[in-house]
Amino acid sequence: MSPQQKALILPKRRGAFEVGSRKIPSPRAGQLLVKIESAALNPADYKIKDTGMIVTNYPAVLGTDIAGIVEEVGEGVQNFRKGDRVSDNSFIRLAHGKYNNDFTAFQQYTLTVASFTAKIPPNESCDSAATVPLGLDTALVGLYGKQNGAGITPPWTKSAGSHESKRPIVILGGSSSVGSYAIQLASLSGFYPIITTASPRNEELVRDYGATHFLDRNLSGKQLLAAIRKVTDGPIKVVYDVISLPETQSVAWDLLANNGTLVLTQSASVKEDEGKGRKVIVTFGNPHNPQNEQLCCNSWARVEKWLSEGTIQPNKYEVLPNGLEGIVGGLERIKSGEVSGTKLVAHPQETQ
Template identity: 75%
Template sequence: MSPQQKALVIPKKQGNFELSSRSIPSPGAGQLLVKIQSAALNPVDYKIRDAGLFVTHYPAVVGTDIAGIVEELGEGVVNFRKGDRVLAHGKFTNDFAGFQQYTLTDASFSAKIPSSESFDSAATVPLGLDTALVGLYGDQLGAGITPPWTESVGESKTPIVILGGSSSVGSYKLVKDYGATHFFDRNLSGKQLLAAISKVTDAPIELVYDAISLPETQSVAWELLANNGTLVLTLPASVKEDEGKGRKVIQTFASPHAPQNNELCQSSWAMVEKWLSEGTIRPNKYEVLPNGLEGVIGGLERMKLGQVSGTKLVAHPQETQ
């Protein structure tokens, strides 16, 4: 019998989360087995449960933000060693999910955690970072901007508007220390926001990244967007593309495991350790939940009720009783 671990599972479609046990998987070629020390929560985790999205087999384990210790290496892995501290972007497959004590990760979408970061801080990075990167730089699932780390790119004077700066995704693009130049009140209407923006730039707004993507924020984004501009969303569109003005809408999907994102995300994940070490990217603020995996249940409920803002909730699977 395979060694067992504790896991938080959705037992059936739209069922309630519950603690269970399952076998610890073994890594295949190009994979790592990671003992999870910290797993961060995301809204998609409760949306999968509520709507039955992305998951087809039950009981299901979810969770995509992972940080832990390499326990075992699969064939062909040369850039990691047993005992390395790593962060990784999981996927919607039980053996690769975060709400359990051990998981497999794809070495291409894993990175060493620099000594300056903890497991908790590192766990806040993967999904938010990839959603920001794919939304901006993805050719098919994003705005198609040339990634600045892949070639020498001059400073752009083209304004980009980010809606939702306190979201985890928005935090990677709208923190003043990172180079954001202007901030605006989230409660302004589309017309008021456009008037405020026009005071600081007369350039047309050709790209809006709506990191919240609720109908009301999409409506504001649509009013801001210039002819032939692009609106990037993290949720399905409630606005309709208009042929007359040539504006288009892209719903990004940030999984590095999606074929459309493989090349981009392999190049970015190769840089994650360096970016974290140098402070080019910075983890989110976080709050540690009590009671290991059991704490995830209450944490997701708080997120669903809108009681969490500007902070990632993090659980410690090894503390599960």
């Protein structure tokens, strides 16, 4: 194996991507070196490029969703060996404003942390597995995180039972990656009804994920509120607004019952009101953050089984051409709103 690899590099803050080379890192204790077969794209990737947020050290390599083959195993790693296919989330230290190039996706080889790495079952490909990590972790922390989420009892705990059974939940943006996993986790937790919004062309998709009721995302705020009230008159204690624009937050806030929780993926534009006890949580899917670590360790231990049994379905995906170079155009498509209900995936090994 050559000590050098190809990588999609952001040379400076708000710069332009270019394909270059960098050294292949070596795994330390508790880490794996993975040959990346598939890397999925996320909106955060173009936002980092355009705004300079999160990343402080340049040149930088971006990307968070990884699937590939284990090349080397660090000391103390028990559950993987060279040649294993793996699915991994390497969204490293995002909450702390740090981004470690040795743990990112837009390159041919990367390090992963064994605790947040799962084997890919035979029924899934590297492409489908690459759509899982960030979306699933963000949905999971938003629902079950005690500090960074709604604090719902995780479905794998003994005390979960049917605690959420017959309790409604609203998920705004159900065809997005995070939304799709939020729907599936809500179903796993026993919520009913599971009400979601999406564009009409994605109605069948969100129903396949487990949504019991679909509403057109193009409805006005008043129309959406009225439609949801027709579905359930029960108090809505959890609303997960994956879109998190000011207009969707306003609707979500109006839906939320007293002492309920609104989960967002972007900064809040609504203000908490102490009188009704409603609260707003801005979540993020970083399993390496100490507040999320135990929760995500428990979930990642189940990812292989969830995928194998179909409990969690990966996102629909489209493979981009031209390896790492194809990522640039893919991010532009995401930015311009051309991608819906589908995850874009690149093959770094196909880079010329």
